[in-house]
Amino acid sequence: MYELTPDQEVVFIGDVSEERKELVRTELARVMGFFDDRYDTIVPEFTLYFALDIEPVAALFKQRHGRDTPFAPGFSGGWVANSRDSNPEMYVAAGYNALVANVLAHEYYHVLQFHILLTLADGPRSVPGWLIEGGARYGETLYLERESPGRPEFIWHWELLARAGTPFTSVMRNEAPHKELALGGVINARLEPHYYDMAASGVAWLVSNSGDRSADLAFWRALAETDDWERAFASTFGTTVSDFTEEFAAYREDLAKDLPRIRGVVVDLQGEPVAGAHVAVRPGNHSSSSGVTADDGSFAFPVLEETEYLIVLGRALRSAPDLPVPSVTSDLFVDPDSGEVNRCGTLSYVSVARESITDLVIHVLPELLTRPEKPVCNEGRPGWALLSGVVLDPDGEPFGNTIRVCAWRAMEDDRIGCSKNAADGPFAVSVPSGAISLRITMEVPIGEGYSTIIEWWYSEDGVTTDREERTEVVVDGMNIEGIEIRLPGPPYDLPGSG
Numbered sequence: 001m002y003e004l005t006p007d008q009e010v011v012f013i014g015d016v017s018e019e020r021k022e023l024v025r026t027e028l029a030r031v032m033g034f035f036d037d038r039y040d041t042i043v044p045e046f047t048l049y050f051a052l053d054i055e056p057v058a059a060l061f062k063q064r065h066g067r068d069t070p071f072a073p074g075f076s077g078g079w080v081a082n083s084r085d086s087n088p089e090m091y092v093a094a095g096y097n098a099l100v101a102n103v104l105a106h107e108y109y110h111v112l113q114f115h116i117l118l119t120l121a122d123g124p125r126s127v128p129g130w131l132i133e134g135g136a137r138y139g140e141t142l143y144l145e146r147e148s149p150g151r152p153e154f155i156w157h158w159e160l161l162a163r164a165g166t167p168f169t170s171v172m173r174n175e176a177p178h179k180e181l182a183l184g185g186v187i188n189a190r191l192e193p194h195y196y197d198m199a200a201s202g203v204a205w206l207v208s209n210s211g212d213r214s215a216d217l218a219f220w221r222a223l224a225e226t227d228d229w230e231r232a233f234a235s236t237f238g239t240t241v242s243d244f245t246e247e248f249a250a251y252r253e254d255l256a257k258d259l260p261r262i263r264g265v266v267v268d269l270q271g272e273p274v275a276g277a278h279v280a281v282r283p284g285n286h287s288s289s290s291g292v293t294a295d296d297g298s299f300a301f302p303v304l305e306e307t308e309y310l311i312v313l314g315r316a317l318r319s320a321p322d323l324p325v326p327s328v329t330s331d332l333f334v335d336p337d338s339g340e341v342n343r344c345g346t347l348s349y350v351s352v353a354r355e356s357i358t359d360l361v362i363h364v365l366p367e368l369l370t371r372p373e374k375p376v377c378n379e380g381r382p383g384w385a386l387l388s389g390v391v392l393d394p395d396g397e398p399f400g401n402t403i404r405v406c407a408w409r410a411m412e413d414d415r416i417g418c419s420k421n422a423a424d425g426p427f428a429v430s431v432p433s434g435a436i437s438l439r440i441t442m443e444v445p446i447g448e449g450y451s452t453i454i455e456w457w458y459s460e461d462g463v464t465t466d467r468e469e470r471t472e473v474v475v476d477g478m479n480i481e482g483i484e485i486r487l488p489g490p491p492y493d494l495p496g497s498g
Helices: 018-039 056-066 097-120 128-144 150-162 169-174 193-210 217-224 229-237 242-253 367-370
Strands: 008-012 046-051 077-083 087-095 186-188 261-267 278-282 288-290 300-303 307-317 327-335 350-351 357-363 384-394 404-410 414-419 426-432 432-445 450-459 462-464 474-477 478-485
Touching: 008 018, 018 046, 018 097, 018 128, 046 056, 056 077, 056 087, 077 097, 087 097, 097 128, 097 217, 128 150, 128 169, 128 193, 128 217, 150 242, 150 288, 169 193, 169 242, 193 217, 193 404, 217 242, 217 462, 229 242, 261 307, 278 300, 288 300, 307 357, 307 367, 307 432, 350 357, 367 426, 384 432, 384 474, 404 426, 414 426, 426 432, 432 478, 462 478, 474 478
Parallel strands: 008 046, 046 087, 261 357, 384 478
Antiparallel strands: 077 087, 077 186, 261 300, 278 288, 278 307, 307 327, 307 350, 384 426, 404 414, 404 432, 432 450, 432 474, 450 462
């Protein structure tokens, strides 16, 4: 494995554990070794500033360069500063171990890009943002998936399918050329984050069609020899920018042909079609391919074969009456076996085989599709009803403390689900028909750093610790509102079964 030299300095900011420091140094060395093997290029001198949070890195950056960074508090990521008069600098924040490899690979690729310009070019260069960030995301993906043959191609192909309605020209316009790349300063490609993977897909296509697996960095060497980025583009990738735009668009159309399909229909609980419902399919944690149902409730998505997909419905919300396009929150997960939406428990996936068509019938309570708040889990399932009410203190006021109300099947003693949060008194749980018991739980501190859980059953008199005295609520498919659970005394003084 490659070993860092004293000139490849890592500076830690704030309270970073020795284990995290070792992880960062080791991962950085792996990143550098990987790119050296692929491109035969090492940046001999640089400084990496690393912190767990963005704030201390941003403060140091402003102190050294006199400007703010574009990242919000809590953001994990990085950026690069270059100068002919000093070594490249990487500023990185990654609070989770899983993000360290992503951010280091991405930012070090930027250092490679600009190191080539700084050492070979005779002056400033103008470069589109999609080539800067698309190249870095391309290199990052190659590194992260280095032990998974074919996986990078899956990611790039899926991104093109997921954004089938977005022409690549939108990505190309979503940036500003940079006039001072070779003279130094701050590198900020001004590309919208959701375009990064799509830009990487374009870079991947260019590299593949050039026949040179290192063409992505060769472009920067060609750029050092000319002040015209389009000329460097053509000499490296063997196509002009305008021809690339047309050829890549045709490639995207061909990509979607003869693929497996996930298709289906969204209906309400009476079986009537739901038009305009937002549906998305997503492989793992990648981007979603999304659309709205037709007048007959139907939808269809081309997908890549031999993988699994989540099916999700979205809640379309309008934050203002005159907002032309609603914002969509896709969090109503579909169980593909039953077609039910918003079930509790483990998420279920659709497995897609080569050249197959998967047909789904999805049953949804339409009002969930426009509700601002995320519904209680299991709400809207056919045959289920909502139990709602309030927890009161001895004075009849909503109980202002963290408490949960859970529904149990009375006969089987099987927990069904719990309220979202009853911190201010109200609760709601979705249940099937039958005899239901309600169990109230609360976390109670018992000393510094320690707590315990106490539990009661709902009864006609308020609450009880005696299972035999609990009150059963009989549900016949209709919602029941106005249940009052009155605590007979201060909860910390009440006996509990915990």
